[in-house]
Amino acid sequence: MCPPTPAIPSREGRPSIASVKGPPPTRSYQNLPTLAKWKADTLPGREANSPTRHATEPVLRSIDGMLMDLNNETENDGNYLFILGQLFFATMSWLNLYKRNKRMPPECRPPVLSLNLFAANDLARVLRCSLDNLAGTLQELYGVNMSEHGVNQDRDPTISAQYRSAKQRMRYRVYIFDGVAMRNERRKLWKIDTGVDNSTCGNRKGELFVLSMSNELYVGMPHKHSFFMGGIPVQTAGTVEFGKGKLVAIKNDSGHYQPVDLSLVKALQYFRIHGMNINDVKVSTVRFKNNRGAGDASTTGAEFMRSHGNWEAIFKKAPHQMFRK
Incomplete structure (x- = not known):
């Protein structure tokens, strides 16, 4: 170090x-x-x-x-x-x-x-x-290391045995061309539509994603976030929704990595750098706490970036923002 x-x-x-x-x-x-x-x-x-x-x-x-x-x-x-x-x-x-x-x-x-x-x-x-x-x-x-919860779960050899190899994870690799997210299936590029491809992942809407330390995006449903990269650190992880290749919503609800809210800024920067319009994207968080209790909150991508991922600042500007206990 x-x-x-x-x-x-x-x-x-x-x-x-x-x-x-x-x-x-x-x-x-x-x-x-x-x-x-x-x-x-x-x-x-x-x-x-x-x-x-x-x-x-x-x-x-x-x-x-x-x-x-x-x-x-x-x-x-x-x-x-x-x-x-x-x-x-x-x-x-x-x-x-x-x-x-x-x-x-x-x-x-x-x-x-x-x-x-x-x-x-x-x-x-x-x-x-x-x-x-x-x-x-x-x-x-x-990087974001796996949480204690994730490490304990993956001690089970039947779980860690499902880690994807470098070759296997390529099926989840997402490329963004001209602001449109696409994945390679049967040697052809297809626009990602999570509402059609896979509408839910457990109790989540959308698909799991990780942004690797090599700045590569992986999206899919391998059941656990650690499966993508074999449990090594990533930049951020959560759930993402795409509609015909356009980013619709993103959330930091990875139990294995439990990234902080600010890590979603990295993901949004990645999408913006590749030409995606993130202004109206729904950005959500879990485990949010303030003087009204704990629950989930959401805002737009534009507001989230202006506030540098600071939910307290977002609520001060827009107290009407959705908050669900």
Whole structure:
């Protein structure tokens, strides 16, 4: 484990991008690029007459905002590390999408890969760990471990035997193309419609989901959230509803992981980065407590993001918000 540090060391001390294994990308960002340079480097994915524009532009536009924020932050500000982590996951999302979507412009891959490598190197520098240990450190910072309830349940060998292998979990992998969630069935991509595919999961409406530490989305009904990733930490988990590929509702009701409300922000950011409209999505929580008791609450995706996942702030702004004991 890399110890937290109160002061961020100089940029001079960070590992060089050249130290990353494998051939160097076409463009190497030795320093954080300006927004103007980044836009120029990724122009093929932005041109109005490009047939690939709608496939790649939402992710690039999200990265634009992160670069603008990072260039305005001082390194000793706590926001710098948070935004840098989001930049790392966003560039990873683009690269993951590129592997599947033939419409993604190949000219954009070198600058996106270079920015991903810059983010990885800078995270290692800030966190004072090696690149080899970065994945484990990010898992500790951003990951959600299984709860005591989940660990105890999965001690039963008949349950842990149902953990999916890397190959088996691919049947649950979801890809988002042009703002539409799709899954690969019989070697064809189909829009997800949980109301048609699987209307309920136990007493839940919709299907289970996890967002992995590799920023990959898995959706389905393997009975328990731990089955997707074999019980290892994830970014968040819960239940999700899709209608013809569009996000309808999301909830953090995973008993195995029991993520905090704020973890739903990660999921909504993931969907927004991939071009989904989250403003009217129904966001729900369980185990909510305030002076009126305990129960479930819900709001819109727009309000949830504005309030940074803080339910107390949401209730102060909208006391009429639904609350069910």
